[in-house]
Amino acid sequence: MRWYKIKALMFRDFKIITRCKFRLVELFYFPLTTILIWGLFSIFTRNISVETGIMVLAVNIFWSFAHLSQFTTNIQINQDFWSGSFRQVMASGFTRFEYMFARIVSSTVSSAAIMVYMLLIASIFGLTIFFEQPGMTLALSGITLIGSMALAITVTALILFLGREYAFLAWTLLEGFILLSAPVYPVDVFPEALQHLAQVMPFTNIFAGVREMISFGTLNPAFLVNGLVIAIAYLIISIPLYHFSFKRAKGNGTLSRMD
Amino acid sequence: MDAIKVSGVSKKFKEKGKTFWALRDVSFSVKKGEIFGILGPNGAGKTTLLNIMIKLVSPDSGRIEILGKDVSSDNNILEEMNFVSGDTKFHWVLRADDIMNFYAMAYNIPKEKRKERIEKLLTFFGIDDIRERKFDDLSTGEKMRLIFAKAMLNRPKILLLDEPTLGLDPAIAMRVRDEIKRVNRKFGTTVILTSHYMNEIEQLSDRIAFIHDGRIIDMGKVESVKLKRFGTYDVIIKVKKVLDKDSLEKQGFQVSGSVLKKRLAIGKSISNVLSTLQKNGYEVLDIETKKPTLEDYFVKILKKGVKPEGA
Ligand SMILES: Nc1ncnc2c1ncn2[C@@H]1O[C@H](COP(=O)(O)OP(=O)(O)OP(=O)(O)O)[C@@H](O)[C@H]1O
Ligand SMILES: [Mg+2]
Numbered sequence: 001m002r003w004y005k006i007k008a009l010m011f012r013d014f015k016i017i018t019r020c021k022f023r024l025v026e027l028f029y030f031p032l033t034t035i036l037i038w039g040l041f042s043i044f045t046r047n048i049s050v051e052t053g054i055m056v057l058a059v060n061i062f063w064s065f066a067h068l069s070q071f072t073t074n075i076q077i078n079q080d081f082w083s084g085s086f087r088q089v090m091a092s093g094f095t096r097f098e099y100m101f102a103r104i105v106s107s108t109v110s111s112a113a114i115m116v117y118m119l120l121i122a123s124i125f126g127l128t129i130f131f132e133q134p135g136m137t138l139a140l141s142g143i144t145l146i147g148s149m150a151l152a153i154t155v156t157a158l159i160l161f162l163g164r165e166y167a168f169l170a171w172t173l174l175e176g177f178i179l180l181s182a183p184v185y186p187v188d189v190f191p192e193a194l195q196h197l198a199q200v201m202p203f204t205n206i207f208a209g210v211r212e213m214i215s216f217g218t219l220n221p222a223f224l225v226n227g228l229v230i231a232i233a234y235l236i237i238s239i240p241l242y243h244f245s246f247k248r249a250k251g252n253g254t255l256s257r258m259d
Numbered sequence: 260m261d262a263i264k265v266s267g268v269s270k271k272f273k274e275k276g277k278t279f280w281a282l283r284d285v286s287f288s289v290k291k292g293e294i295f296g297i298l299g300p301n302g303a304g305k306t307t308l309l310n311i312m313i314k315l316v317s318p319d320s321g322r323i324e325i326l327g328k329d330v331s332s333d334n335n336i337l338e339e340m341n342f343v344s345g346d347t348k349f350h351w352v353l354r355a356d357d358i359m360n361f362y363a364m365a366y367n368i369p370k371e372k373r374k375e376r377i378e379k380l381l382t383f384f385g386i387d388d389i390r391e392r393k394f395d396d397l398s399t400g401e402k403m404r405l406i407f408a409k410a411m412l413n414r415p416k417i418l419l420l421d422e423p424t425l426g427l428d429p430a431i432a433m434r435v436r437d438e439i440k441r442v443n444r445k446f447g448t449t450v451i452l453t454s455h456y457m458n459e460i461e462q463l464s465d466r467i468a469f470i471h472d473g474r475i476i477d478m479g480k481v482e483s484v485k486l487k488r489f490g491t492y493d494v495i496i497k498v499k500k501v502l503d504k505d506s507l508e509k510q511g512f513q514v515s516g517s518v519l520k521k522r523l524a525i526g527k528s529i530s531n532v533l534s535t536l537q538k539n540g541y542e543v544l545d546i547e548t549k550k551p552t553l554e555d556y557f558v559k560i561l562k563k564g565v566k567p568e569g570a
Pocket of ligand 1: 252253256257273301304
């Protein structure tokens with residue numbers, strides 16, 4: 001991998017974000033409204049059950065972070081297709097992995113910034129544990145990021161495989177994984193068969209860990225270990241998926257017709 | 260030395276369950292510093308060939324070597340090339356200077372040289388006043404000039420041009436053609452050019468290939484390719500006065516008024532015709548030879564139903 005290639009694409013991604021009003025709004029507006037909605041909910045539920053509101057708020061932060069990092073990566077790629085500039089970008093000699101990796105790095109940078117921004121807003125509502133335990137927060141965020149990136153790579157692979165009319169996977173696929181990752185409820189609420197599936201969802205351990213942090217102020221390291229193993233497994237599966245669907249798209253002509 | 264060597268490249272695509280060949284056993288080579296024109300009807304396979312060269316499509320069989328390196332396995336070869344197509348687009352929100360900076364970085368132009376090179380190119384192409392405008396807001400001509408400026412950033416050894424003057428007004432198209440020629444002369448850049456403008460191909464190309472249905476039908480110097488499909492050409496001679504119409508017609512002239520027309524075999528010179536006329540006391544006022552144009556060739560070859568040479 002050539003670092004100057006990565007840097008060039010990152011430069012371009014950031015230029016697009018800063019020059020594109022709707023991308024900026026997307027990045028800041030949705031996280032803000034999400035945190036405000038659930039922050040206010042936590043005020044409302046304070047008298048009913050102290051933790052519930054804060055827990056929902058905390059889970060939503062990680063949910064938004066997962067969504068944001070995956071979505072940002074995929075939307076950057078989709079925009080290359082939609083703007084008709086993919087062919088020109090690739091003609092300047094990016095390998096498939098440089099192309100993907102640069103997108104992951106630039107979306108990591110912007111999502112991480114938004115994550116801090118969300119945590120800051122949430123602290124207005126009394127959710128401060130993530131600042132009090134920065135190590136845990138960093139670990140949970142890091143694992144979330146790996147899972148999200150694995151999904152981002154998978155989504156790219158699927159779009160290359162199925163064609164660009166499947167671009168909608170960029171904003172739909174993750175929601176199914178969130179549902180099955182048991183965000184604001186424990187895995188036990190699922191019927192038995194689904195429980196097994198839920199155990200291997202990328203964010204199950206993250207959400208369980210977040211809920212535990214809110215309830216008990218501590219985090220069982222098992223959540224981190226399991227979460228990391230599963231996230232890395234997703235990543236390991238996603239990379240060859242991407243590699244082969246890129247190769248196939250190059251063979252059957254899909255790639256040259258992406259834009 | 261061959262800058263580009265294409266050997267036995269074939270590519271088939273599937274559309275709605277039907278398989279068809281976009282390229283069949285295409286072979287040719289382009290010498291260093293040569294401008295190689297590719298012409299052929301819509302859907303002939305020209306763009307597919309260029310897509311293979313920029314690694315966006317992989318061939319089913321065959322191999323392409325550029326500057327001695329195998330395109331399919333070398334990751335750095337595109338650094339020495341550049342690609343322009345008439346339908347090139349950049350991201351709509353990016354400004355001209357963003358685009359130039361991005362490509363300068365992508366081609367690893369050192370930071371201290373980047374600014375100067377970009378300035379020079381924007382000035383050269385007469386677009387230094389659009390640097391802060393978004394790509395979407397540019398006119399077709401401004402876009403095209405920006406694309407050419409981008410294509411010169413890495414001082415490519417190989418330039419692939421897919422209908423580069425599509426949609427340009429004649430003045431800008433001429434400027435672009437001049438620029439192609441200038442770059443080719445000054446830097447010895449090897450160029451592959453596809454175009455539907457026959458005069459463009461004729462004006463620029465050292466050699467051409469005519470491609471149809473994925474096959475190369477004819478290849479060679481423009482003149483020889485053109486003439487290959489035509490056995491004859493016309494010479495039109497205006498004389499002061501026709502002295503003996505009958506004898507002229509017997510000699511194979513078509514006579515109308517004081518204008519004589521004679522069909523000659525390709526390769527046969529007109530000096531014999533002229534000397535005979537002069538010997539018979541004719542005063543020649545004007546001579547015009549009507550050789551087939553590339554356009555005549557294009558139309559003829561498609562009308563006749565084409566077969567590759569030797570097939
Ligand atoms: N990516 C692709 N997937 C499927 N079919 C393709 C693809 N690219 C080209 N084709 C088909 O292959 C054939 C050759 O197309 P190509 O674009 O190479 O022609 P061309 O000579 O460039 O034509 P034009 O003069 O119209 O630009 C056409 O039938 C086209 O529909
Ligand atoms: Mg074409």
